[in-house]
Amino acid sequence: MKNKSLVSITDYTKDEYLRILSLADEFEKKPDPSLLRDKVVATLFFEPSTRTRLSFESAVLKLGGRVIGFSDSSSSSVTKGETLYDTIKIVSNYCDLIVMRHPLEGTARFASELTNIPVINAGDGANQHPTQTLLDLYSILKTQGTLDNLTIFMVGDLKYGRTVHSLLMAMSQFKTTFHFVSPDELKMPDEYKYYLNCLGLKYTEQKDLTANIAGADIIYMTRVQKERFSDPIEYERTKNAYILKNKMLEGTKENMRVLHPLPRVNEIDLDVDANPKAYYFTQALNGVFVRQAIIASILGLK
Amino acid sequence: MLHKKDNKLEVSAIENGTVIDHIPAKALFKVISILSLDKIDKQITFGTNLDSKKLGKKAIIKLSDTFFIDKEINKIALVAPQAKLNIIRNYSVVEKKVVEVPDEIIGIAKCMNPKCITNNERITTRFSVVSKREVRLKCHYCEKITDQEHIEIV
Numbered sequence: 001m002k003n004k005s006l007v008s009i010t011d012y013t014k015d016e017y018l019r020i021l022s023l024a025d026e027f028e029k030k031p032d033p034s035l036l037r038d039k040v041v042a043t044l045f046f047e048p049s050t051r052t053r054l055s056f057e058s059a060v061l062k063l064g065g066r067v068i069g070f071s072d073s074s075s076s077s078v079t080k081g082e083t084l085y086d087t088i089k090i091v092s093n094y095c096d097l098i099v100m101r102h103p104l105e106g107t108a109r110f111a112s113e114l115t116n117i118p119v120i121n122a123g124d125g126a127n128q129h130p131t132q133t134l135l136d137l138y139s140i141l142k143t144q145g146t147l148d149n150l151t152i153f154m155v156g157d158l159k160y161g162r163t164v165h166s167l168l169m170a171m172s173q174f175k176t177t178f179h180f181v182s183p184d185e186l187k188m189p190d191e192y193k194y195y196l197n198c199l200g201l202k203y204t205e206q207k208d209l210t211a212n213i214a215g216a217d218i219i220y221m222t223r224v225q226k227e228r229f230s231d232p233i234e235y236e237r238t239k240n241a242y243i244l245k246n247k248m249l250e251g252t253k254e255n256m257r258v259l260h261p262l263p264r265v266n267e268i269d270l271d272v273d274a275n276p277k278a279y280y281f282t283q284a285l286n287g288v289f290v291r292q293a294i295i296a297s298i299l300g301l302k
Numbered sequence: 303m304l305h306k307k308d309n310k311l312e313v314s315a316i317e318n319g320t321v322i323d324h325i326p327a328k329a330l331f332k333v334i335s336i337l338s339l340d341k342i343d344k345q346i347t348f349g350t351n352l353d354s355k356k357l358g359k360k361a362i363i364k365l366s367d368t369f370f371i372d373k374e375i376n377k378i379a380l381v382a383p384q385a386k387l388n389i390i391r392n393y394s395v396v397e398k399k400v401v402e403v404p405d406e407i408i409g410i411a412k413c414m415n416p417k418c419i420t421n422n423e424r425i426t427t428r429f430s431v432v433s434k435r436e437v438r439l440k441c442h443y444c445e446k447i448t449d450q451e452h453i454e455i456v
């Protein structure tokens with residue numbers, strides 16, 4: 001994987017996912033504070049995303065590396081009209097790896113083709129955010145002990161949610177059974193269902209959050225945003241139907257865990273937080289180990 | 303150069319060259335631009351809004367002393383998937399060809415996603431063709447699909 005940019009979750013094979021996950025486990029058990037001793041990582045955030053940036057920077061610093069970059073485009077030369085092309089060409093002279101986030105889609109792919117320095121996509125608009133997917137896989141693996149033959153409930157905005165789309169693509173390689181829970185307006189797009197059909201994987205679609213929930217190994221929650229609805233009345237009618245409450249978790253499996261890419265608004269009630277089945281904050285911590293694993297493997301150090 | 307013959311409108315014959323027939327009338331100018339016909343100094347004859355059972359209104363282009371390699375001519379399949387080519391030598395048709403949508407489209411079409419980097423920075427577009435009958439293009443950059451009815455030529 002040395003020098004191989006990570007732009008899209010489909011850039012990596014199943015074996016490469018597993019290699020990253022086992023490396024993340026290694027970093028979690030045994031920190032390596034000098035692995036990146038003489039390395040410089042650039043974090044180029046053309047739009048702010050504080051949690052993602054801090055997670056990447058923490059990953060680098062804990063491995064003994066150094067970080068340069070900017071946290072939103074208003075504090076960089078981009079506001080002076082510099083093209084992305086020029087920014088990437090110049091920054092490539094200063095670092096060993098680029099981590100970038102940009103509001104426009106396809107930006108990370110474009111950047112990865114402009115430079116010999118590997119690029120990690122930390123989000124390009126509504127398109128891809130592959131390190132989120134890998135940390136989701138790591139969280140699933142850690143809580144379930146396996147990635148194979150699991151039953152995953154995906155809840156909320158399944159139409160526009162890039163995290164659920166990428167997670168579906170990745171988990172579809174592990175014989176997953178999917179349950180899609182969403183209002184009619186935000187159903188999983190046909191292209192993904194078609195993809196599952198081609199692989200012969202089972203899925204169901206339902207509007208009721210609690211139906212069949214006893215069979216879930218993972219409940220993956222996402223935000224239902226008002227602006228996604230063409231009809232505001234429809235939003236008012238459905239918004240409360242996709243809020244997970246603690247009492248709904250009665251009767252769920254012992255191993256079941258609730259995940260969420262964060263930040264949440266109100267789709268997981270605060271009364272769930274104390275339940276040992278709530279895993280979303282640990283999930284965020286896992287992001288640091290997974291990003292360490294990705295960085296170390298792309299730099300050819302592991 | 304249009305002659306009335308057998309109650310049909312036809313564009314006059316050429317001695318050597320290529321006739322591109324069955325172009326949807328509304329795609330004529332896109333075909334001209336894809337093949338850069340405005341930059342050719344050979345004799346070219348156009349006919350458009352001709353009646354066609356299949357297409358409603360069709361257009362036809364006759365190019366004297368001009369021949370295309372398949373890779374070039376296949377680019378027009380994006381806007382004129384039913385186009386037929388007649389290769390003319392010495393006033394007679396020596397070869398007939400249909401166009402075929404290529405597997406990859408570089409620098410011809412626009413991505414329909416306004417948030418795609420290719421619509422915001424000077425980048426040559428690049429698509430893989432995920433469906434050929436009803437043309438569907440997947441953008442190499444933003445990974446979104448541009449379908450037949452939304453294809454715009456750069």
Ligand SMILES: [Zn+2]
Pocket residue numbers: 106413414415418419420441442443444445446
């Ligand atoms: Zn695009």
